[in-house]
Amino acid sequence: xxxxxxxxxxxxxxxxxxxxxxxxxxxxxxxxxxxxxxxxxxxxxxxxxxxxxxxxxxxxxxxxxxxxxxxxxxxxxxxxxxxxxxxxxxxxxxxxxxxxxxxxxxxxxxxxxxxxxxxxxxxxxxxxxxxxxxxxxxxxxxxxxxxxxxxxxxxxxxxxxxxxxxxxxxxxxxxxxxxxxxxxxxxxxxxxxxxxxxxxxxxxxxxxxxxxxxxxxxxxxxxxxxxxxxxxxxxxxxxxxxxxxxxxxxxxxxxxxxxxxxxxxxxxxxxxxxxxxxxxxxxxxxxxxxxxxxxxxxxxxxxxxxxxxxxxxxxxxxxxxxxxxxxxxxxxxxxxxxxxxxxxxxxxxxxxxxxxx
Numbered sequence: 001x002x003x004x005x006x007x008x009x010x011x012x013x014x015x016x017x018x019x020x021x022x023x024x025x026x027x028x029x030x031x032x033x034x035x036x037x038x039x040x041x042x043x044x045x046x047x048x049x050x051x052x053x054x055x056x057x058x059x060x061x062x063x064x065x066x067x068x069x070x071x072x073x074x075x076x077x078x079x080x081x082x083x084x085x086x087x088x089x090x091x092x093x094x095x096x097x098x099x100x101x102x103x104x105x106x107x108x109x110x111x112x113x114x115x116x117x118x119x120x121x122x123x124x125x126x127x128x129x130x131x132x133x134x135x136x137x138x139x140x141x142x143x144x145x146x147x148x149x150x151x152x153x154x155x156x157x158x159x160x161x162x163x164x165x166x167x168x169x170x171x172x173x174x175x176x177x178x179x180x181x182x183x184x185x186x187x188x189x190x191x192x193x194x195x196x197x198x199x200x201x202x203x204x205x206x207x208x209x210x211x212x213x214x215x216x217x218x219x220x221x222x223x224x225x226x227x228x229x230x231x232x233x234x235x236x237x238x239x240x241x242x243x244x245x246x247x248x249x250x251x252x253x254x255x256x257x258x259x260x261x262x263x264x265x266x267x268x269x270x271x272x273x274x275x276x277x278x279x280x281x282x283x284x285x286x287x288x289x290x291x292x293x294x295x296x297x298x299x300x301x302x303x304x305x306x307x308x309x310x311x312x313x314x315x316x317x318x319x320x321x322x323x324x325x326x327x328x329x330x331x332x333x334x335x336x337x338x339x340x341x342x343x344x345x346x347x348x349x350x351x352x353x354x355x356x357x
Contacts, residue, residue, distance in 0.1 A: 040098055043072060052089050053112050057194070057201060057228045062221045065092045065108075073109070087111060092203075092222070094214070105214060106188070106207030108222065114199035116245035117237045123165045123249040132159060135176075135254050152181040160188055160212055163253050170195040170234040171223050174253060177209060190215045193252060196228040197236045198243070200252070 045066035050059040061067050068076070073091045076099045077083045092108040093099075099107075136156045143153040156178055163174035175190040185208055192203035203222065205215050228234070245251075 036100055040100055043068065043098060045093070050090070052110065052201075052226075055229060056112065056232055057196070057226060059090075059110070060225045061092070062218065062225045064095050064218070066095055067092055077109070094218075104207075106190075106205050106211045108203050108205045110226075111202045111204075112199060113202060116199065116243040117197060117234075118195050118200060118245050118252060119248050120165070120167065120170070120195070121248060123167065126163070126250050126253075128159070128163050131163075131250055131254060132156075138254065154181075155179040157186060160209065161190070161216065165249060166223075169223075172249060172252065173219060173223065175212065175215070185209060188212050188215070190219070191253075192219070192223060194223075194226050194228065195234045197232050197234060197238075199245075201226060201228075 045068055047061045047066060050061060050067050052059050059067065068091045070088060070090055073088045074086065076091070077088060078085050080099060089110045089112060091110065094105060097103070097105055097107070136158075139154055139156045146152070146154060156176060158177055160175035160177040161173075163172065165172045172193040172195070173191060175188060178187045178189055180187060188205070188207050188209045188211060190205035190212075192205075194201040194203070203226065207215075230236070
């Protein structure tokens, strides 16, 4: 965190200085947009064939989508959207949608759960209405834990799309309509499960309920885009050496992970803010948050020179004279930060990137 001190100092210096005058709104919006553009430009997306989880499965990125890899996806989920740390494999973004875009619709997160082979024998006998009632009560029972963890309460309204199990391809999907007390609109959680030899892939699409038609029109191509590799498929299960999960299809649908404090909590706060257009009074806070994200740019920024102007440009280090080093003394074993004495101006604001331990 000490390395980010110049960023925080910059923020506290910048806003009071420019909070005066008649054109502060335009300036704030310009700075906000510059920071947002800087972060947006740092994201890397891929299309085509993607190896998932070191050879476990393969994703053929669907038409109209882009794939973000594991490291950046984890950063977006935990640092930008405020979710607990996870082991996300990656995320699928509809083309034109980015983590910070004002017209955000939904994102499909991809994870893997190795909890054993899922016996699907119960699939044909499930009563989904009865299962829904059980799930609704489970969500209510977990609200106290959510509130204790700092999140609002949650209610499962019902099926946005009833569960459907493709027995031939061992793929399951369903959608839930959720209500969060901190959100004015209900939330869509579209769940896809691809069954494999030792577990299953989770593909979860999350957004406002208004995006349900968009997800539904693409769900078939998303389902077809992911397959376990040979040796990891459902058909490769070996009862002599492979573990069997303690639940079947019904238990998979009624899973309790999201009912607690998982992916939905932070993302819904983000969707809510984007939905109101980042009101002017909120923008200084938003700028501070995205500037902090920009400070953690080791996950994103390229090492090669960039011809585009950087918002935060590190200055060159000034070598110390031998006399100055001698004055520090033998006890100074750690690196010291040395900042230039150049006056900070509105036209040319820079921060020194050297570490401060």
